[in-house]
Amino acid sequence: xxxxxxxxxxxxxxxxxxxxxxxxxxxxxxxxxxxxxxxxxxxxxxxxxxxxxxxxxxxxxxxxxxxxxxxxxxxxxxxxxxxxxxxxxxxxxxxxxxxxxxxxxxxxxxxxxxxxxxxxxxxxxxxxxxxxxxxxxxxxxxxxxxxxxxxxxxxxxxxxxxxxxxxxxxxxxxxxxxxxxxxxxxxxxxxxxxxxxxxxxxxxxxxxxxxxxxxxxxxxxxxxxxxxxxxxxxxxxxxxxxxxxxxxxxxxxxxxxxxxxxxxxxxxxxxxxxxxxxxxxxxxxxxxxxxxxxxxxxxxxxxxxxxxxxxxxxxxxxxxxxxxxxxxxxxxxxxxxxxxxxxxxxxxxxxxxxxxxxxxxxxxxxxxxxxxxxxxxxxxxxxxxxxxxxxxxxxxxxxxxxxxxxxxxxxxxxxxxxxxxxxxxxxxxxxxxxxxxxxxxxxxxxxxxxxxxxxxxxxxxxxxxxxxxxxxxxxxxxxxxxxxxxxxxxxxxxxxxxxxxxxxxxxxxxxxxxxxxxxxxxxxxxxxxxxxxxxxxxxxxxxxxxxxxx
Amino acid sequence: xxxxxxxxxxxxxxxxxxxxxxxxxxxxxxxxxxxxxxxxxxxxxxxxxxxxxxxxxxxxxxxxxxxxxxxxxxxxxxxxxxxxxxxxxxxxxxxxxxxxxxxxxx
Ligand SMILES: [Zn+2]
Numbered sequence: 001x002x003x004x005x006x007x008x009x010x011x012x013x014x015x016x017x018x019x020x021x022x023x024x025x026x027x028x029x030x031x032x033x034x035x036x037x038x039x040x041x042x043x044x045x046x047x048x049x050x051x052x053x054x055x056x057x058x059x060x061x062x063x064x065x066x067x068x069x070x071x072x073x074x075x076x077x078x079x080x081x082x083x084x085x086x087x088x089x090x091x092x093x094x095x096x097x098x099x100x101x102x103x104x105x106x107x108x109x110x111x112x113x114x115x116x117x118x119x120x121x122x123x124x125x126x127x128x129x130x131x132x133x134x135x136x137x138x139x140x141x142x143x144x145x146x147x148x149x150x151x152x153x154x155x156x157x158x159x160x161x162x163x164x165x166x167x168x169x170x171x172x173x174x175x176x177x178x179x180x181x182x183x184x185x186x187x188x189x190x191x192x193x194x195x196x197x198x199x200x201x202x203x204x205x206x207x208x209x210x211x212x213x214x215x216x217x218x219x220x221x222x223x224x225x226x227x228x229x230x231x232x233x234x235x236x237x238x239x240x241x242x243x244x245x246x247x248x249x250x251x252x253x254x255x256x257x258x259x260x261x262x263x264x265x266x267x268x269x270x271x272x273x274x275x276x277x278x279x280x281x282x283x284x285x286x287x288x289x290x291x292x293x294x295x296x297x298x299x300x301x302x303x304x305x306x307x308x309x310x311x312x313x314x315x316x317x318x319x320x321x322x323x324x325x326x327x328x329x330x331x332x333x334x335x336x337x338x339x340x341x342x343x344x345x346x347x348x349x350x351x352x353x354x355x356x357x358x359x360x361x362x363x364x365x366x367x368x369x370x371x372x373x374x375x376x377x378x379x380x381x382x383x384x385x386x387x388x389x390x391x392x393x394x395x396x397x398x399x400x401x402x403x404x405x406x407x408x409x410x411x412x413x414x415x416x417x418x419x420x421x422x423x424x425x426x427x428x429x430x431x432x433x434x435x436x437x438x439x440x441x442x443x444x445x446x447x448x449x450x451x452x453x454x455x456x457x458x459x460x461x462x463x464x465x466x467x468x469x470x471x472x473x474x475x476x477x478x479x480x481x482x483x484x485x486x487x488x489x490x491x492x493x494x495x496x497x498x499x500x501x502x503x504x505x506x507x508x509x510x511x512x513x514x515x516x517x518x519x520x521x522x523x524x525x526x527x528x529x530x531x532x533x534x535x536x537x538x539x540x541x542x543x544x545x546x547x548x549x550x
Numbered sequence: 551x552x553x554x555x556x557x558x559x560x561x562x563x564x565x566x567x568x569x570x571x572x573x574x575x576x577x578x579x580x581x582x583x584x585x586x587x588x589x590x591x592x593x594x595x596x597x598x599x600x601x602x603x604x605x606x607x608x609x610x611x612x613x614x615x616x617x618x619x620x621x622x623x624x625x626x627x628x629x630x631x632x633x634x635x636x637x638x639x640x641x642x643x644x645x646x647x648x649x650x651x652x653x654x655x656x
Contacts, residue, residue: 536636543642 019114103180108153111184111198119180121211122147123218125154126309126328127173130164145171146194146326147179150217156192156199157182163202176211176218193239193310193326221330223309225337229274232357236315239324243307243337244270245345247277249295252287253371253391266291270306271354273344279358280308281322282329290329297331303345304331305338318358370509372541376458384512384523392512395533397505398473399460400453401498403485407470407478410445413437421447446479452527454508463510465527472530474501507531507538557614559655561644562595566620573623574614576631576640579607586622587611592641601625610635 103117111118126146133140144158157179159167171177184198192199202208223241226234234240252266264287271277282291297304309328311321323329332338341349370393373383383390411420411434424432424444431440448470452463465473474481476497485494509529514521557574558564565573577589577599586600587607599613601624608630615625647655 536634536639539636539639543639546646547642 105178107151108147108149108155108196109151111153111155111196111200113184113198115184117181119178120147120149120155121176121178121215121218122149122153122155123176123215123220124171124173125221126326127171128326130168143168144199145173147177148219148222150215150219152219152222153196154194154222155196156187156194157202158199159202163204163206167202167208170208170210174220176215178209178211179207181206191326193324221309221328223307223335223337225307227274228270228272228276228278228354228357231278231313231321232276232319234313234319236313238313239310240313240321241307241309242270242272242278242311242321243305243335243341244272244278244280245303245341245349246294246298246306247271247303249291249298251295251391252291252388254386254388255371264288266295268294268306269356271349272341273349275352275354277354277356277358279318279320279356280306280311281314281320283323284325286323286327286329290331293331303350305333305341305345306331307333307335307338318356320358374458375454375456375461378461378510378512378523378525379459384514384525389511389513391509391528393507393509394454394456395505395507395538396454396456398452398502399455401473401501402451403494403498406448406450406474407446407482408449410447411437412441412443412445413439419445421445446477446482448474448478450474461525463508463525463527465530469508469527469530473506473527474498505533507533556655559644559647560617561593561641562591562597562621563593564644564648565591565595565597565617565623568617569619571617572614573617574612575623575644576610576612576635576637578610578637582607589613592637592644596621598622599625601628603628604630609633610637 103119105119105121106115108120108122111120124145125148128144130141130143133142140161141164142158142160143164144156146154146156148154179200179202182200182202185201187194187197187199223243225243226240228242228244231240231242246268248269250267252264255263255265263284266282266287268280268282268291269277270280294304294306307330308321308323309330310324310326312324312327314320314322330338332342371391373381373392373394375394375396377383378392378394383392409424409426409432411422411424411432413420413434415437420434420437422434422436424434424441427433427440429440431442432444433440447467448465450465450470450473452465452473453460454463455461467478471477474497481494481497484490484497507530508527509531511526511528512523514523516522555572557572558568560568560573560575565575575591577587577591577597579587580590580596581588582603583598585602586598587603589597589599589611591597598621599611599615600618600622601615603611603625607628610631610633612627612629612631613623613625614627615623618624
């Protein structure tokens with residue numbers, strides 16, 4: 001049997017952490033002295049437990065262990081101490097060292113509230129806006145930024161009032177800083193999802209120095225991307241990073257929050273190589289700034305890669321991911337993951353079917369993106385009066401269809417890949433003239449311009465349906481009805497077709513916008529989508545409303 | 551509407567509690583024996599529905615009758631509910647009609 005003795009001599013130790021949890025799982029060799037019996041190797045030592053003091057720390061990064069010559073402590077003063085005797089307090093070394101020696105750079109992961117002096121070197125990965133607040137103590141302002149160091153440690157820094165003025169303009173996302181002094185407070189986990197139980201509050205004595213030289217050892221961002229198939233099993237409210245290709249972008253819709261404030265919401269669909277797709281909800285500013293950019297890209301048939309840092313999983317109706325205030329979006333980022341996804345998408349991924357982990361509550365019509373309104377609410381809530389149109393869905397029955405004019409003669413010429421569709425007029429030579437194209441055609445197209453009265457349990461209103469929705473409502477092309485009425489003059493059959501289209505219930509998606517006609521303001525409502533009521537999904541929708549109201 | 555003899559909405563779990571009462575449920579027909587139909591309730595309980603069923607039966611059938619035990623009903627009324635019925639919605643209806651919204655039902 002071979003006995004291995006391990007003898008470690010530690011010189012010149014300095015307490016950085018007077019009270020700390022045990023890091024790792026140290027075990028004592030059987031041969032060590034009797035005091036080892038006091039040491040519970042697998043138990044964690046609580047912060048407030050005075051009996052054991054360990055200052056286990058990661059070695060500082062190479063070359064940054066700043067030791068001042070003013071430090072009067074001999075360089076290699078041997079300080080071999082019996083195990084577990086409380087180490088001398090750092091403060092006892094006197095004021096010289098405390099005031100003049102630059103603090104040692106330690107990893108962010110080693111920071112805790114019990115350290116007197118520390119410095120960290122880290123890159124700013126995110127910078128929040130300056131916010132003003134008003135509470136019992138009066139007015140104030142605050143801003144926060146997030147740091148990442150070369151060991152992958154992350155932490156949030158918050159500044160208040162005068163400290164904001166000192167550092168707000170200094171801090172730039174992507175730059176590396178040497179930061180020292182400040183107090184550590186427990187992280188506010190509802191707002192701060194960094195992997196750190198602390199956050200730093202900078203004070204008047206704190207220093208923030210820009211490191212002018214680029215430090216390649218500190219990554220610009222730290223992601224741990226989860227494939228969409230993983231998100232399917234993630235718990236509600238989990239904060240995670242994800243990356244996917246944006247395949248569709250819905251319009252931004254105004255949403256009334258529970259607190260009565262209005263915000264905006266926009267739903268995107270993302271897919272990735274896991275064969276799954278997910279709905280991503282952008283809220284507030286993300287909706288306008290990034291959302292609009294994504295919408296334009298997708299509209300021009302370019303499907304961007306979107307990386308989301310700190311998205312929140314929601315399990316309302318399947319799984320989806322939403323932005324929170326600390327989320328960050330990266331559109332077509334320069335990451336290897338993004339390039340791999342792009343490559344996958346361009347070489348087949350685009351056309352592979354992905355099953356969505358976000359279940360639509362209403363597969364029969366509309367989606368979670370829709371805002372359901374009753375007919376009377378359109379007027380009551382003054383929809384359409386803001387700058388942007390309102391998009392709502394009503395469940396209503398068609399009660400009347402205007403038939404004296406239900407379609408118009410449209411220009412069949414192509415402008416690019418779209419049909420012109422402007423109204424054409426008959427010329428003396430039996431041709432159809434388009435003012436926009438300034439061209440005549442032999443044939444014209446007949447397109448619906450249908451005035452329809454819709455009704456639900458709250459009231460009735462008039463809406464306009466153009467081509468596609470008109471066809472959906474009438475059940476046949478406009479040309480067929482036109483021929484029947486004006487060429488065959490079969491009024492009886494025409495009336496019958498119109499009659500049987502009445503009193504069906506639909507989910508109608510409406511675009512509502514106030515427009516001025518001369519001096520008159522009129523709210524124009526256009527039917528953009530017509531879906532027959534699917535009773536299964538409608539029941540589910542109602543059930544959902546019911547259960548949520550409990 | 552005849553309110554003299556109301557029938558309670560039930561699924562398989564609720565059936566046993568209402569033995570002797572008039573009940574109403576929807577089952578997925580999975581087989582038939584002489585004088586009874588074997589059906590699966592919307593909460594996946596296999597029950598026997600006794601009585602003479604009309605032919606043919608669709609996949610889903612609503613039956614109204616007297617609850618005999620936790621797995622059988624003596625049916626008085628049979629109604630074909632077609633082949634595309636959503637059992638989950640009905641199951642939730644049964645739970646709510648006997649739970650939070652019991653006061654709205656007879
Ligand atoms: Zn034209």
